[in-house]
Amino acid sequence: MKIGIYGYGNLGKGVELAAQMHEDIELVGIFTRRDPASVKPLTNAKVYGAEALSRFKEEIDCLIVCGGSATDLPKLTPALASDFNLIDSFDTHKNIPAHFERVNAAAKAGGKLALISAGWDPGLFSLARLYAASILPNGKDYTFWGRGVSQGHSDAIRRIAGVVDARQYTVPIESALASVRAGESPDLTTGEKHKRECYVAIEAGADKARIENEIKTMPNYFADYDTEVHFISLEELHRNHSGMPHGGSVIRGGSTGLAGEHRHTVEFSLKLDSNPEFTASVLVAYARAIARMHAEGKIGAVSVFDIPPAMLSPLSREEMLAKML
């Protein structure tokens, strides 16, 4: 199975590394919109300019499109979907239906198969929500994110005058987690489930009180949350906060019985040292599924909900039944 990477940021690098772990997967090349000579891959992968991609239409079984959801993917994925089977990690939840329709039209026109919004949320967390809700219709689910770095919130802090660099961690509130795990089915806003920890390096002489206030009162990002602000040196920020950990839990509590007397809790949790490398690992496993399903004649756009789990595995049906079931 041959894959290509389109876009070489943190996610593209993760795909490059993840591809090496699968014996049946070969990385044909990395395609970049930058000058390919300026891109140094982590492995011995070949790097091409984006314009070279059209030469690989017959060779690539699945293209993994690694771009941002704000501006890149809404254009890139539909533009590529008529020429390549592909996967993206489009994660702007409210725009997923519209993105799906555009990609579906392009993929169908070209006779290709496209998986949108793969990764862990959307992706594995979506699967956890769907399985649990289908099994326990009489219940309620909760998604907790973290402890992990939010790039969007970190960027929002960096835009404040006087801030040199910043890192924001989304942290689940332990008492909320414990209540949900205990099956108490509390009513919780996002702000009651999470707090925000900010590590901020500022310019010499910048006004800490003003910056802290601007962070804590920022609408949507921080105003509705218990927010901690820690001023640290740029050196400490880079030394202690340069990783990209993340994770979280999807928890559904539900009841069964003649009068709902039996409680059940279903939980799916992730603890990730590297958000982009784990997301990339999900994409590569799904690339196997997309190439196989296209070979079986499937075209159009699909989500993780449409993929039979067996399609992700390199094992034969016999091995799966004997070892995994």
Next chain:
Amino acid sequence: MKIGIYGYGNLGKGVELAAQMHEDIELVGIFTRRDPASVKPLTNAKVYGAEALSRFKEEIDCLIVCGGSATDLPKLTPALASDFNLIDSFDTHKNIPAHFERVNAAAKAGGKLALISAGWDPGLFSLARLYAASILPNGKDYTFWGRGVSQGHSDAIRRIAGVVDARQYTVPIESALASVRAGESPDLTTGEKHKRECYVAIEAGADKARIENEIKTMPNYFADYDTEVHFISLEELHRNHSGMPHGGSVIRGGSTGLAGEHRHTVEFSLKLDSNPEFTASVLVAYARAIARMHAEGKIGAVSVFDIPPAMLSPLSREEMLAKML
């Protein structure tokens, strides 16, 4: 969608209750090998003798076969699979491949679709193992069971002379769980992951020391485990230990990166007040999938690995994309 229940023990009762929670699912009837007049359903479901089942061939979209894996299901499922789409919860792991082949042949001969080994283990735990292993090939997975009642181990204690009744709990060892969750990838036997707690009511005057010794030295069941034996009255046993709780965790630790420097932990956990009612809830959701996939032309035997998650949900594709992804 119309379902039937074949076999009316704890699992069959759970299916009867679970079916009520789904607006799109109707229970046609309970089919029993006992005298139907002797069977009192929990709801207003109709009860028929097993011989009446052949009259419902056209009416039942999916039959849920509720029997034991030791002697019932190896015969029942293949015998019914040529006349009905069906689901069973066959859970003797080592015999799954042979059971699959027999059911596959029968279902194909009759143009029907059969899902074997659904439930939570095998079932949801198998899915957790497959997804995590496909995504993190460079890793190791662990299954912990409990805290929960093992019927097989409880029965084994009851067969000892002088024992009136007994209940055995399988309990995960906290230090082993913590080590796995911390990503330490320990080597652990089943006995190093679990201990066994036994609550035993004995005949007046029976020899406690002998009974405790017979339990603790019983090969396969207890000899390889840290086993606690508590002698209690029959009244206390019935009062405090008549529930059927269970649960457990599937945990995979794996690494990514240029030199495996980033660790990731994926965990799927269940905490269940009623093992049979939760298992039944899984079967009913899969009944929806089996009826749909048969309507699309799929025949033969399948496992949970073959079922696209979307097939389990009553939601439309549009609702799933908008609300669940």
